[in-house]
Amino acid sequence: MKFHYPNGKQYVPNTNKTVLKGLKSSTYSNRGMTLEEDLNESNTYYLERQIAIIHKKPTPVQIVNVDYPKRSAAVIKEAYFKQASTTDYNGIYKGKYIDFEAKETKFSSSFPLKNFHDHQIQHMAGVLSHQGICFVILRFTTLEEVYLLEANHLLNFWERMLQGGRKSITKGEIETHGHHIPLGFTPRIDYLKVLDSLYHFN
Amino acid sequence: MKFHYPNGKQYVPNTNKTVLKGLKSSTYSNRGMTLEEDLNESNTYYLERQIAIIHKKPTPVQIVNVDYPKRSAAVIKEAYFKQASTTDYNGIYKGKYIDFEAKETKFSSSFPLKNFHDHQIQHMAGVLSHQGICFVILRFTTLEEVYLLEANHLLNFWERMLQGGRKSITKGEIETHGHHIPLGFTPRIDYLKVLDSLYHFN
Numbered sequence: 007m008k009f010h011y012p013n014g015k016q017y018v019p020n021t022n023k024t025v026l027k028g029l030k031s032s033t034y035s036n037r038g039m040t041l042e043e044d045l046n047e048s049n050t051y052y053l054e055r056q057i058a059i060i061h062k063k064p065t066p067v068q069i070v071n072v073d074y075p076k077r078s079a080a081v082i083k084e085a086y087f088k089q090a091s092t093t094d095y096n097g098i099y100k101g102k103y104i105d106f107e108a109k110e111t112k113f114s115s116s117f118p119l120k121n122f123h124d125h126q127i128q129h130m131a132g133v134l135s136h137q138g139i140c141f142v143i144l145r146f147t148t149l150e151e152v153y154l155l156e157a158n159h160l161l162n163f164w165e166r167m168l169q170g171g172r173k174s175i176t177k178g179e180i181e182t183h184g185h186h187i188p189l190g191f192t193p194r195i196d197y198l199k200v201l202d203s204l205y206h207f208n
Numbered sequence: 209m210k211f212h213y214p215n216g217k218q219y220v221p222n223t224n225k226t227v228l229k230g231l232k233s234s235t236y237s238n239r240g241m242t243l244e245e246d247l248n249e250s251n252t253y254y255l256e257r258q259i260a261i262i263h264k265k266p267t268p269v270q271i272v273n274v275d276y277p278k279r280s281a282a283v284i285k286e287a288y289f290k291q292a293s294t295t296d297y298n299g300i301y302k303g304k305y306i307d308f309e310a311k312e313t314k315f316s317s318s319f320p321l322k323n324f325h326d327h328q329i330q331h332m333a334g335v336l337s338h339q340g341i342c343f344v345i346l347r348f349t350t351l352e353e354v355y356l357l358e359a360n361h362l363l364n365f366w367e368r369m370l371q372g373g374r375k376s377i378t379k380g381e382i383e384t385h386g387h388h389i390p391l392g393f394t395p396r397i398d399y400l401k402v403l404d405s406l407y408h409f410n
């Protein structure tokens with residue numbers, strides 16, 4: 007069964023089952039997995055090998071009505087999706103605070119900025135000002151290409167839009183300012199390798 | 209309307225309304241606020257003044273059934289509470305990764321360890337090994353006393369329990385190893401002040 011957010015995006019439940027499925031299928035081609043599934047699998051890989059502790063935050067939900075059947079678990083009967091006020095992923099790697107958002111697009115020549123919300127942008131600016139490591143992971147689904155783009159660049163492109171400029175980042179700009187992450191097997195998206203090349207860790 | 213978790217604990221929705229209520233009532237005595245409400249208010253205070261970026265993670269929920277009425281928001285019709293695999297709060301302060309759990313007890317002479325789950329303990333041990341700052345905030349509700357106890361001490365008490373020792377931490381042990389946080393107005397629980405006295409920040 008598939009769910010969709012009000013904006014038409016598919017809801018992908020973040021369950022252990024999903025992660026296990028990811029781990030299993032990562033031994034062979036796992037095309038068709040969502041970016042979230044690939045990242046969950048990668049984060050599980052990092053966690054199990056004690057490389058980093060990075061988790062996706064639960065989907066924020068406003069709970070309105072809960073039923074308490076006797077002798078069984080509480081059932082949420084009415085709830086609504088809420089907009090997240092932060093990015094989806096955070097954690098710690100080599101003593102540094104890590105914070106990022108992951109988004110995918112079907113376009114192949116540019117990445118629309120409407121994938122981000124104003125409070126996420128504010129949050130990222132805040133993380134940078136507190137000396138955290140902040141970035142976005144962008145996937146071009148049709149091209150099967152994944153890039154890591156540091157938040158300072160995203161903030162520049164956002165600012166350009168606010169000044170009346172284009173509402174997207176061109177593929178060329180992402181290639182210039184971002185870092186291509188080759189897809190692997192385990193982990194599927196080895197984004198920490200990119201961070202190793204960008205930052206000085208103790 | 210009040211909800212309760214299967215374990216009988218009251219469910220406190222983490223809404224902006226709650227935070228605003230906290231901010232308002234913090235100008236006078238706000239006895240009766242839960243520890244979560246006080247911490248949300250404190251975190252909002254830190255966030256607005258650009259002191260730190262620390263958020264409570266959303267309550268993890270397993271979504272089973274969603275309805276998509278025409279022209280209105282998607283309604284979650286069936287969902288269940290899931291056990292969190294991490295602590296509830298994390299973020300960044302002065303460039304350091306911050307991670308903690310907050311719990312309250314009605315007892316006044318000891319704090320039961322059953323308030324914590326095994327994966328939370330594993331998570332805290334992991335955060336320490338990655339050089340994060342990790343602790344618990346413990347409230348004795350009847351005494352109206354709040355303590356910050358660093359995770360390494362909690363891990364020792366947990367280990368003592370696993371070795372067949374007592375299943376709680378005595379009040380005296382918390383006074384010895386923990387740090388009393390006097391309740392204030394804004395912020396209500398100024399736990400970062402305690403961290404300032406314990407860690408070297410740049």
